Amino acid sequence: MSDQQPIHVIGGGLAGTETAWQIARAGVPVVLHEMRPVKKSPAHHSEHLAELVCSNSFGAMGTDRASGMLHEELRRLGSIVIGKADEHAVPAGGALAVDRGVFGQDLTAVLASHPLIELRREEVLRIPEEGVTVLTTGPLTSESLSEDLERFAGQAYMSFFDAASPIVVGESINRDVAFMASRYDRGEAAYLNCPMDKAQYFAFYHQLCTAEQAELKDFERETAKFFEACLPIEEIARRGEDTMRYGPLKPVGLFNTQKYGAFDAPENKVHKPYAVVQLRQEDKAGQLWNMVGFQTNLRWGEQKRVFRMVPGLENAEFVRMGVMHRNTFINSPELLNSSLQFKSRPNLLAAGQLVGTEGYTAAIAGGWLAGTNAARIALGKPPLTLPITTMLGALVDFISSAEPKHFQPMPPNMGIIPALPKRVRNKRERYGQYRDRAFADLQTWADENNLSLVLPKMSAIA
Template sequence: MMEKQMIHVIGGGLAGTEAAWQIAKAGVPVVLHEMRPLRKSPAHHTEELAELVCSNSFGALSSDRAAGLLHEELRRLGCIIIGTADEHAVPAGGALAVDRGVFSHNLTETLGSHPLIELRRSEVQEIPTEGVVVLTTGPLTSPALTEDLQRFTGMEYFSFFDAASPIVTGESINREIAFFASRYDKGEAAYLNCPMNREQYLHFWQELCAAEKAELKDFEQETAKFFEGCLPIEEMARRGEDTMRYGPLKPVGLFDARKGDFRAPENQSQRPYAVVQLRQEDKAGQLWNMVGFQTNLRWGEQKRVFRLIPGLEEAEFVRMGVMHRNTFLNAPQLLHSTLQFKKRPTLLAAGQLVGTEGYTAAAAGGWLAGTNAARLVLGLEPVTLPTTMMMGALFDFISSASPKHFQPMPPNFGILPELGKRIKNKQERYGMYRDRALGDLDSWSRGLRASAA
């Protein structure tokens, strides 16, 4: 059995926070390295652990949705990220969204007070060569560590460009125009919706296409590659007049109850041509995120163009949209599904660095990498998860996909093994995926506990 040595986790985002917690929970001492505030990143605004830099939403809450299933798997596995998200949730219809400030502050205090966790505020420029190490530096890995990681892997990184949406104050939204509703009335009506007629939409689309973008500064513009799951709104607009209306501005299923039931045949003519949705950022409803409006427009242009949206004419922006580089490993060439490097099994990685997309996937990677790091120190075999689970399927995918065309992958039912029979009804099919996943998780967990007894 290996000596009960200290594990080093590099990066205090969602994955790193989760990894450090799982290591300490296993009774192993851990140092969590976070370079903020000594060295700032292009996207972070605070020095808190697990800061949410893009949206405040973890995705769909229902367990018959891909993100929701991953939430439930993590709840059953004792994930501190999801547990804290549940504790500090804000109304968001069918989504799990949090008061981001309280969420991150709570996690920072919880980890900071754990006797087995040492939080070091310093930049790590090289991968430690000894002991068990977990890399969770995310898409904004510092240049020095990026170079060292490139030397270690002996291969080029892939990189894409990611963007964050603006946030406006609730009191600056015109409530005579914006209306509360969730799509198809699912969940609590927790979204504010700004409807557009055809003339308003076309004017907005034309101005958005013509708006001036910010320079990418440190990045090579000719090599910029947008990740389709987080496409800047101006890039989406340039792809065609109706692209936004089939994306984040789709009017389907959104009805203003103040004007009667749009679903009634006699009211179909009143249906909006496009709808901009705003999601609540904090429990008090003082801050609202422009859903799907990730952008790299100049800040002055953002204010000018986004105030063309009905209901946002007087919008007060508390955070403008920003754009930054994301870096991720070619995981199929480098990692096992245990999140260990093939070249060095005592080095693990998790989060967006390994090519998983989304907050919940980062937490899942942190759980697995932290669990396996602790098991290595304790002299136990690393675990793999059943591929019928969303977690297991996700890590199996990133470790076995085609390296040539590897791109970040969010949780989705398409990566799960097919069911034994064909089910046409999508909701029923997803429900069966969920039941199988959670059943296999419970069986796997019982087996794991029995082996450790």
């Protein structure tokens, strides 16, 4: 073990796992504190590091998409978590999805065996007063640490409510009804599709709107807010009869070519479904399937009753029911710099959903930056900020400079990327130019800071 004083990383989720790895990668010892299994959280199901508590998907892989662009930036920066996601990927059409059990087990084993990483299974009650510390406790920070953070920051958390989708046993899905297909028959058919006709859809819609919801327990019902990118399916349904059909149940481009022939066959288009419930593969063996877009806060009995109305799921066996939990975050524009350091205490950093970035990949990205900068601070080097033309740079710039009064969590998206010098009307072409500029600027930035990027694979640019 090095004579260097260890950096303390509090929280072993995606951000904390990436943070600890980047610190150790820089040759600095790190203590990674994870309270599970000593103390459980309302959303986690295992004691593995980097557990994926909602979906098993990291979003679209295409580098002309916001999530895919961030995936590729992280690959080039040497992210351990994205590297393991690539290694344990399962078929998911154009998305990067993983076998979440194997993914978490592997990352836990790799970090636990690193000579510079000490994994401590304990709850941290207070922010350490000395040394370099990184907070990566996520949306479910324990009560004691939350109170200490509020005292330190001089302000209470903001919050919204987050929800997870049910997972179904593959063998219990009726394959005489559900069919494999990708939208518009593009790429590998990686989704199971449960088609609905108009009568089936409206029967389902009415039952969903009137189904009984679970109690929010200690959450304050009157202050509950939902994050728009992760709305419970029943909340989407209550917004209008056709809202689901223009959202998670969109039938456009989905045809049962197994039953009715070629994609463009007239008899297939006659049988175009009125709505479609999609299921995404959870594991490499295809034994578990996630109901895409079916985040929910319905009571478990109601979930079984209503979701079994979906054609193909009449006898569905659920291995995990949908759950909902509170998601808390700090007012980062008031508290953090774009290096993810606290303005009032530069040797304290934070990353992940705690700082108001939304989504798995954003948490990993914040972990990369916080870990890199924590190590640099410990080594007496200046902290880094990334070009705002990169997705990572733009995301961190947003959460550190947004209007504090109206600050809300932000996922990776092309809207936060600075405009091109010359306007490009075609969206796909414009996003492609954003990508090309980002990767070029990332390389220039790395050269200026004497950092080595991982050479991309040609397939990663597609």
